[in-house]
Structures are given as structure tokens and as C-alpha cells.
Amino acid sequence: MSQHIFALVDCNNFYASCEKLFRPDLADTPVVVLSNNDGCVVARSREAKKLGIKMGVPVFQVRELMQKHGVVAFSSNYALYADMSQRVMSLLESLAPRVEVYSIDEAFLDLTGVDFSQNLTEFGLTARQLVQKCTGITVCVGIAPTKTLAKLANHAAKTWQKTRGVVDLTSKERQRKLLALLPVDEVWGIGGKLTKRLQQLGVDTALQLADADPKFIRQHFSVMVERTVRELNGESCIALEEMAPTKKQIVSSRAFGERITDKQQMREAISEYISRACKKLRQEQQEAKYLTVFLRTSPFSDKDAPYSASKSVELDSPTGDTRIFLAKAMQLLDGLWLDGYRYAKAGVMLSDFYDPGVHQPGLFDEPLIKKESDHQLMQLIDNLNAKHGKTIWFASQGTKQDWSMKRELLSPAYTTNWRDLPVAK
DNA sequence: TCTGGGGTCCTAGGACCC
């Protein structure tokens, strides 16, 4: 068995760090970034973590604490984070032959067989310095023979200052020493539910999971957990994926800034989501055959009557045409809408994707005549909106969009809009 | 009053067929 070597590079407090980059005055201030609608805390600076503000907590529950300690909050500014992410990733791509961008703030590097003039820890430190110098973002690096162990190595690098942000976990002894220290829920792929069930079987630490019998785990849990056990023992089961696999579904959904009680407003919202989903679909160069629309009241309110429903429709043939999905979605909405509820969220989902032109119609399906002009119209819309911002849209999307999300604490588009370029004084 | 969004994979169970 050839030995693999993976490095996991993960940005520290990524969203919060991005916001701080352009606000040097906030260098030592606790900063949090909020979810859409300014609802939950989704990122925290080091100082904010120290105050005990938990990931995912609703803002209203920590508002007092934040005021008391002068915590500065920002609405999510995805344009900024996506741009900073690209800068970090292209630096990483210059360091290793094969890179998997795993999420907006982390990447796996395949170091298998790479002959460095330096040892692995030195390589990690070099990567760290490069990213720090060129982007201002601090990263931590975990190095190990499997992705699951690299994740844990990264966690160790983040947790213990004296590691200088880099942990080389290629030695078996160090692996077992670290695994013994970590609770089982720190392991990649082991969430809340599995942790509970594992604990009932006496498995509390990552090491105990590693030492469990894979066959027993397979029987009582799943192939996924079995794979995790093998990975913890240094057997690489999860390969590096350089190319993003083509999507299998596209979801567009949002909680509303204010509850919707009016059907016309819901029509606007659904139209908006359809238009976004179809645009993504065309970017993926795919066509979809299956559409789902869903809506629901707030699951947290015990005052409002609860209601949640979804309906789907399969088209005769796949398409990327927004107008076809709009018409179908409005029909589905007619079947879903009930007066008298306070709707908190809705969304649409496209699935069952095909490459344009390969779908085999059924014997009795209406043959859909696709006109080149339809395709060109969609392209024209996408191009105009890409070039000039949101310029044209379908009337059903509405113009006021009173229901749209709250983003009251948005930072400027420092890196993606000329108007918002930071000025050096 | 106020609780995110976008994905993937696996499994159990029903429908259907012979």
C-alpha cells in the first residue's frame, strides 16, 4: 500500500478575518458575522469566541452580551468572502501539484510523492507565511496520511498555540496520542446523533473509535462510519477530488425578512428563487427535468400554526428556460398556498439534470420543440445581468421585494466594486 | 419580536414484477 500524504489548509475565522482585513481599527475588537437576515452568528473572531459566543446562536440571545463587550457585527458579505477565497486558493495551487478546494475557506493539498527540499512541517510553515503575506489571512495546516486525520491535525494546529499553526501527523505514535485526547465528535463525519449512539456503546474518544472493529461498526452504523474508522487508522479511503463533480441539484431558498401572508408576495418570492436557480443551472451548462417548490411557517414559533409543504413536477423533457419553470412553479404554488398562515421561508429545487441535447424523450411525451432563439434569450438575460448588475428580470419577480432579506450591517464591497475600494490615507 | 443556506450520501420501506 502506497502511503498518501494530505495537507488540509483551513483559514482561521474566515468571514470575520475578511471583515477585519479592511478595518484595521477593529484589530483587537471582537467581531461576528451574521447569517442571511442577520439571524444567527455564523463566524466569530478570536476575541468573540473568547467571550463565549457560540457558532450558530441566534443573535437576539446574545445581543446583551455583545453590547456589553462592544462586539461589532457584520451582515454576510459573500462577494467579499468569495473574492478573498479565490486569492487564497490560487496561492495554494502554486504550492502543490493537486489541490481540492473543499469549501470557501479550506482546501486539501495532495503531497503524495512530492519531493520537497524541506520537511513537511517546514512546508506547512512556508504555506502559512505565503498566504499571510499575500492576503493577510491566517491559515492553519494539518498534514496526515488520510483526509480524516488531516482534519484532526488541523484541529490540533488551531487549538494549540505552540504548534505555530502546523501539525505533521504522519507518525503513528503522534496519531494515537492526539486521538486519545480528542472526543469522538471532533472526528469528521461524526455528528451529534452518531456521537450519542457511539457513547452508549462506550466510545467516547477518537482513539476508541479508531480501535473499534470495522465490521461491527458497519453492522451497527453504516459504511460511512466504517470508512471513518479505517481513515483514523491511516488507511486512505477518501480520495482527493480536484474537479468539482457536476451538481445533482440546485436549491434556491431564503427565509423572509418579514413573514409573508399575501399570496402575491409569495408569487414574487418564488419567481425570484426560480430565476436564481435557473441562472445557476445554465452556469452549470445543464438542463433540469424535475422541479420542487416548498414553503413553511417558522418551526421555532409556538404561537403560529405550523404548516410545511412541498410539491414537485416532472417535465416531459429537460430545459434551462426560466419561463417554463416559472409557469410550472406558479401552478405548484396554487396547490400549496393556504390562506391564514404566516410564512417564514420558501424555496425551489431543480434536479434530474441532463447535458443539453442528450435526453431521450419517452414514447408518448409531447416532443418539445426547442428554438435556438429561446436559448439565445436566456443567454442575453444572463449576460446583461452579469455585466451591469441586475438589469432585467421577469415581471413576476416584482420590483419592491418587501419580503427580501435583511442585511442591515453589510460592509462595503471592498474588492469587487470600484466605488467601494478602500482608500489608503 | 428576532433562529441561515446549500449541498451530499445512505438507508429503509413501498411499489412493482415475475
Add this chain to the structure above:
DNA sequence: TCTGGGGTCCTAGGACCC
């Protein structure tokens, strides 16, 4: 009175991730 069994396909729901 007595009412099979095994395979495949599909879908909904659960669990996980960032």
C-alpha cells in the same frame, strides 16, 4: 381453511458537512 419469495427501482427522510 390455506395466501411466496426474491429482485429491482424509486422516494422520503435522516444524518452529515461547511
